Amino acid sequence: MEFPSKLIENAVGELAKLPGIGRKTALRLTLHLLKAETEATSALAEALAKMRFEITYCQICHNISDTEECGICANTLRDHSTVCVVSDIRDVIAIENTGQYQGVYHVLGGVISPIEGIGPSDLHIDTLLTRIPDSEVKEIILAISPTMEGDTTAFFLSRKLREFPDVNISTIARGIPMGGELEYADEITLGRSIVERTRQVKQ
């Protein structure tokens, strides 16, 4: 695709570097911005630059934050004895949106992946281990996606957490998702959902 203008070419090129955006979509977005008010583009450009350059991370849990301590860690109403370990900020947002969790978080910033050259020292594991004795942590929930890398990370963490015999370690429940059909579930998930069945409360 050739463009009549270097400025368009650059804008399309930069947009097309984003994941899931190809050159056709990038061109559509660029021409949309061209048609809209100039304020729309300056607001977008400013919001992106401000976000990237001014963002800070919570010094306790490594969640994104506008202050040194994030809103969740600073909230005294939350249960600081339960720490949910997740790989990514997206997971924090997803769990928060369920409204089912009242504890605090610890964001690892990724999972152990030898292929991508990410080792345990690249993740926020040290700060998790130093955090436990400081506060009164009673339970650590490993809420890491059950991929190969995720399982490796969870396994590594459970080995490390043996240092703290008083802290309970749990993982999120695996099983058939709500609305899922049994016959289409994979064997491992279905198998675990039977082994780890939950007892129904008699009414």
Next chain:
Amino acid sequence: MEFPSKLIENAVGELAKLPGIGRKTALRLTLHLLKAETEATSALAEALAKMRFEITYCQICHNISDTEECGICANTLRDHSTVCVVSDIRDVIAIENTGQYQGVYHVLGGVISPIEGIGPSDLHIDTLLTRIPDSEVKEIILAISPTMEGDTTAFFLSRKLREFPDVNISTIARGIPMGGELEYADEITLGRSIVERTRQVKQ
């Protein structure tokens, strides 16, 4: 969806204003930028702002251009007696990419759409009409999408172009697209492809 940071909230909000990008995709893009080098974000923000504020339009054909006269209008090797009228800059790029057209263009900047409040005076029709006597235009190709608004615009233009009896007016060929199956084509397209059949050259 609640976000732990106002900066993220703003960036997601601005990205989600773009067509075809919802809040989930916007969050994915934002977190991608957060993980990448800061240079990636500044390059994107700068390219967008520069594109929007520095872009100029060709004074002859209203195509986007970095100079007063676009590369196509300035090119003396092109056939300036044939003008292809399109609604949008995207159409210029699409036709240029075919490599089949050697003439010049005229970008209307939209189509007549009473619902959206776009009348003939909002389009670059005046400059097309003043352009014809100035140059030696012999043919005008109406390459406007065959939607209701597009057909209205084409009809309006053909009426206006009656002023110039020496100028031939043509439209792009309608018919079955290459690789298209006859049985799935709509009746109007199939009907026109038979009425306007092209004679095969005997070899």
